[in-house]
Amino acid sequence: MNNKIILVKPLITEKADTLSEKKSQYSFIVDKGANKIEIGKAVAKLYTVNVEAVNTMIIPGKRKSRNTKKGVLHGRKSSYKKAVVTLAAGETIDFFGDI
Numbered sequence: 001m002n003n004k005i006i007l008v009k010p011l012i013t014e015k016a017d018t019l020s021e022k023k024s025q026y027s028f029i030v031d032k033g034a035n036k037i038e039i040g041k042a043v044a045k046l047y048t049v050n051v052e053a054v055n056t057m058i059i060p061g062k063r064k065s066r067n068t069k070k071g072v073l074h075g076r077k078s079s080y081k082k083a084v085v086t087l088a089a090g091e092t093i094d095f096f097g098d099i
Contacts, residue, residue: 004033005031009028029080029081030081036055040085059079063075
């Protein structure tokens, strides 16, 4: 992918935090057109780590509704592609820096 953003943002949830602590696996939301090789290279370049494996999945969009003064509004959450990146033993990624 030429000059295109592959890694959209890191996914920080309780499950992703547990995976990073126990199995050295980190989750990212990535571009839908990116493949595993491109994702692995992007993570290795951005965080200067050795990537062992990349697993990807497309999370389907969901219908959402909310109540307002004017009635119920219906909408959709868009679908996205998620990548779980496994790093070499002993390597970590610090998303939070010096907070």
